[in-house]
Amino acid sequence: MKRVLEGSQAVAEAVRLARVQVVSAYPITPQTHIVEFLSEYCASGTMNARFLRVESEHSCMAALIGAQSAGVRTFTATSGQGLALMHELLHWAAGARLPIVMAEVNRALAPGWNIWVDQTDSLAQRDTGWIQFYCEDGQEVIDTTLQAYRLAESVALPAMVVLDAFFLSHTYEPVDVPEQEEADRFLPPYEARFQLDTAAPCSFGPLVPPAVYMEMRHDIAKAMETALSRFPGIENEYAAVFGRRYGVVEAIRCEDAEIVFVTSGTVTSTARSLLENLRSRGERLGILKIRLFRPFPVEAVRRALGGAAKVAVIDRNFSFGASGIFAQEVRAALCNAPGHPPVFGFVAGIGGRDVTPELLEEIYWKTKNSDAPEKESVWIGLQEV
Amino acid sequence: MVEKAQARAESENPIRIMPRSTRSTEGNKTGSWRYLRPRYEEKTAPCSAACPAGEDIGKVEMLTSQGLFKEAWETILRENPFPGVCGRVCFHPCEGSCNRGEFDDPIAIRAVERFLADTAERYDLKPLLERLPARPEKIAVAGAGPSGLAAAWFLTQLGYACDVFEASPEAGGILRWGIPLYRLPLAALQHEIARIEAQGVRIHTGRPVTPGFLRDLETSYSAVYLACGHGRTTALRVPGEELDGVGDGLAFLERIRRGETPDVRGMSVIIGGGNTAVDVARSIVRLGGEALILYRRRRKDMPAFGDEVQMALEEGVKLEELVAPERIEKDGGRIRITLRHMRIAGEEGGRGRIEPDGDRTSRVVAERLFKATGAEAGEAWYNPPPAGKGTVALSHCALSLREGRPALARGGDLTNGIKSVAHAIASGKQAAIALDTLFREGADSILSRLEACTVGVGPSLSMEIHMGGERRLRNRHVVVYGEINTDYFRYAPRMTQPRLVRAERARSFAEIDLRVSGNIAMREAERCFNCGLCDQCDNCHLFCPDLAVLRGKEGLGRSINYDYCKGCGLCVVECPRNAMTLEEEDR
Numbered sequence: 004m005k006r007v008l009e010g011s012q013a014v015a016e017a018v019r020l021a022r023v024q025v026v027s028a029y030p031i032t033p034q035t036h037i038v039e040f041l042s043e044y045c046a047s048g049t050m051n052a053r054f055l056r057v058e059s060e061h062s063c064m065a066a067l068i069g070a071q072s073a074g075v076r077t078f079t080a081t082s083g084q085g086l087a088l089m090h091e092l093l094h095w096a097a098g099a100r101l102p103i104v105m106a107e108v109n110r111a112l113a114p115g116w117n118i119w120v121d122q123t124d125s126l127a128q129r130d131t132g133w134i135q136f137y138c139e140d141g142q143e144v145i146d147t148t149l150q151a152y153r154l155a156e157s158v159a160l161p162a163m164v165v166l167d168a169f170f171l172s173h174t175y176e177p178v179d180v181p182e183q184e185e186a187d188r189f190l191p192p193y194e195a196r197f198q199l200d201t202a203a204p205c206s207f208g209p210l211v212p213p214a215v216y217m218e219m220r221h222d223i224a225k226a227m228e229t230a231l232s233r234f235p236g237i238e239n240e241y242a243a244v245f246g247r248r249y250g251v252v253e254a255i256r257c258e259d260a261e262i263v264f265v266t267s268g269t270v271t272s273t274a275r276s277l278l279e280n281l282r283s284r285g286e287r288l289g290i291l292k293i294r295l296f297r298p299f300p301v302e303a304v305r306r307a308l309g310g311a312a313k314v315a316v317i318d319r320n321f322s323f324g325a326s327g328i329f330a331q332e333v334r335a336a337l338c339n340a341p342g343h344p345p346v347f348g349f350v351a352g353i354g355g356r357d358v359t360p361e362l363l364e365e366i367y368w369k370t371k372n373s374d375a376p377e378k379e380s381v382w383i384g385l386q387e388v
Numbered sequence: 389m390v391e392k393a394q395a396r397a398e399s400e401n402p403i404r405i406m407p408r409s410t411r412s413t414e415g416n417k418t419g420s421w422r423y424l425r426p427r428y429e430e431k432t433a434p435c436s437a438a439c440p441a442g443e444d445i446g447k448v449e450m451l452t453s454q455g456l457f458k459e460a461w462e463t464i465l466r467e468n469p470f471p472g473v474c475g476r477v478c479f480h481p482c483e484g485s486c487n488r489g490e491f492d493d494p495i496a497i498r499a500v501e502r503f504l505a506d507t508a509e510r511y512d513l514k515p516l517l518e519r520l521p522a523r524p525e526k527i528a529v530a531g532a533g534p535s536g537l538a539a540a541w542f543l544t545q546l547g548y549a550c551d552v553f554e555a556s557p558e559a560g561g562i563l564r565w566g567i568p569l570y571r572l573p574l575a576a577l578q579h580e581i582a583r584i585e586a587q588g589v590r591i592h593t594g595r596p597v598t599p600g601f602l603r604d605l606e607t608s609y610s611a612v613y614l615a616c617g618h619g620r621t622t623a624l625r626v627p628g629e630e631l632d633g634v635g636d637g638l639a640f641l642e643r644i645r646r647g648e649t650p651d652v653r654g655m656s657v658i659i660g661g662g663n664t665a666v667d668v669a670r671s672i673v674r675l676g677g678e679a680l681i682l683y684r685r686r687r688k689d690m691p692a693f694g695d696e697v698q699m700a701l702e703e704g705v706k707l708e709e710l711v712a713p714e715r716i717e718k719d720g721g722r723i724r725i726t727l728r729h730m731r732i733a734g735e736e737g738g739r740g741r742i743e744p745d746g747d748r749t750s751r752v753v754a755e756r757l758f759k760a761t762g763a764e765a766g767e768a769w770y771n772p773p774p775a776g777k778g779t780v781a782l783s784h785c786a787l788s789l790r791e792g793r794p795a796l797a798r799g800g801d802l803t804n805g806i807k808s809v810a811h812a813i814a815s816g817k818q819a820a821i822a823l824d825t826l827f828r829e830g831a832d833s834i835l836s837r838l839e840a841c842t843v844g845v846g847p848s849l850s851m852e853i854h855m856g857g858e859r860r861l862r863n864r865h866v867v868v869y870g871e872i873n874t875d876y877f878r879y880a881p882r883m884t885q886p887r888l889v890r891a892e893r894a895r896s897f898a899e900i901d902l903r904v905s906g907n908i909a910m911r912e913a914e915r916c917f918n919c920g921l922c923d924q925c926d927n928c929h930l931f932c933p934d935l936a937v938l939r940g941k942e943g944l945g946r947s948i949n950y951d952y953c954k955g956c957g958l959c960v961v962e963c964p965r966n967a968m969t970l971e972e973e974d975r
Contacts, residue, residue, distance in 0.1 A: 100403055100406065159403055196403060196406075197403075197406050197408065203410070204410065205408045205409060205410040206408065206409045206413070207406070207407070207408055208407055209407050209408070209409045210407075211405075211407045215405055215407070218404065218405055219405045219407070222403060222404055222405065226403075
């Protein structure tokens, strides 16, 4: 059924449809409406779930690790500083192979305090062993959340569904909300492979010596590979029920493109409108939207960018001392591909600053008019200070 | 589909290693890591150390908060046979030392004590107290006031046969004859005396102790405790104080307590600033007269309880500060008092030091005057001889050990600097412990025995410790406010003592402080920090990361399993009451 929903509520609706049994959250800023909706669903009985209000994001993830270990499907949402506080336990969740799903609303990190969009918070967690999806709109949010449960549970790894603060979390859009039976058809009940059992007590995660630890980590690396190979099949099943498909990446008119923008999140939508504009003026722009960031879809990226003359990566994030993080990943994906195009990195929209069509057009012309990148990342739209 | 997905997942993406342990972690004796050692160690609450009678107040409040009113009342009785009296008239130094006072307001300890006594009276409870086997020695007590009766009560519990000889026709001393009914109703006192007699104490009234009678007692008793009190009002040492119309405040109160209704028409002047002065003034108002208290210092320097002074003023008593009588004369049928005005010339000992304010004088004319500036022993020989020559001056009593004669102890007002009921009880207790030690272990053990029975830093003593009760296991350290983990307490207002309305109390001798209900008393007792005492809140158990805090049978008692205790100290930090101690491990 089509409804006009805030991005936050789209997440909450997907969590409801996934029949999540335990929701844990720390309710203070930078938290979003997501858990506000969920707490109401839990209180009203719309969801048959326990809502655990904890005293910090660290405790929140600890509570979910406990709940998921007991064999139930779990969820939380967080942002910015909250995600940073969870860091230690993000590793634990992945190491314990617990398919926890989290919505992470991208917010810039303090100081100075800033609750607006910036991907640095989630990208700082890229090495924790969590699957990461970046969403473009409300429909994609609801669909991705349901898919995230399927994928996470099939490879026993946790998954993060990432959405831009305000531009997506607080924006109302028409969203087709699946019916419960349809959702159930796509997403079967969670069955834990290892689960706490009071009848046969055991403890998880005891001391593991060097002789074994490396193999455990290799298993996680393999599970990430499996996630990448399995996701198209899951999307096929999803498309069979709902008729919608997004791919691990979306290549938009890349076949004949001279310059390809690499984007993620809501910037993609702005780039789409620029693309129409430039194409109508004879410019050959393409867009590669990266939806699945972990595992990183190296082959799909290589395929989409292989024919371009130049690549411009738009990063709403920055790794200080290096460059925009998507740009790093794209360069790493391409560097072993013979004859790959040069990669221009651009940093834009940090801390919630608007990334306008004009700004993107500036990036286009800068790329087009430069033979080679002047540096790893160029900051676009800086004011004189 | 579920099975299919699962099977596929297993084949393509096995979790080959998932570290799990089904063995108990008990094999890992983490106690060997410990260099600090927590242990349960109860300490001393400041209230109990401040109480002259050494009552175990923290425990009394704990039991009260749990609704164990009889047990709470018995806990008081172990240290003080007069909860009904002290619950009404004690000057409650306990409340002044209460750590809760630094948090919000002190516990209304006296009101809770009164509630427990009321409850025991209402249900006619009989205390079940420890009692030592009978001793061959018999002990005589002179004076059935609070000190003499307390001594007899404790000595009886220690196994001695006791006879109390009282000059008046009824027992009680100052409690019977000197404190007005609106502060201490007769029934409350009689109930306590009846309980003391029920313990086996024999009270012989109408038997004043004279030097001759004392010699007789010495032939048939192993020891005598002299506690005849301060029954005679101190002279003013002012010309004219022998005139007709000049009366003795204590004697006036006694007349009323005998049932007389003295004529108090017109203005009465009372000289003094203690409780007797205020009692006389308030009694006069109740009998229809006017009362003016003249005090040589300021109101805030008065030894009378502040609350009583406040109520007296509300009831219509007048107070003139900084005046001292210089001369008393007849003025027709009336009394004329010449007053010398005083002024404050500094502070000493917590109150104003006074000196004459130049030559300023004034005059007051009244129908009569009452002296209430203090009291002294009725006979000079009641007073203890100077220390030395066989007499030991202890903190609350004087003990004379004479070759070939029974021991003679003196206590109560005869020896105490502060003349309070609680101090009188403390004297009786100290004399009982000293005499018991004398008979059981000999004179040389008395001082060490008294030291062993001290509550906190003293001088309060505990009979429970002397009788070998659990209280002896407590550390003498007096818990200070900073040692309470106030995170576990919430602010709660102190209970308000319900009282007779002013109009009502100014015309009757009915008790002013009204009874409070069980839930008010319980709520008040719940405010208590129970400083230094374990109330089995289980914080230690909950916070122990090693499950090393064990609970005893039926949930009572806590102990530490040192095989696994790492000595992190969380239990000690999270103990709200400082009932645990962390020490360096002996290695």
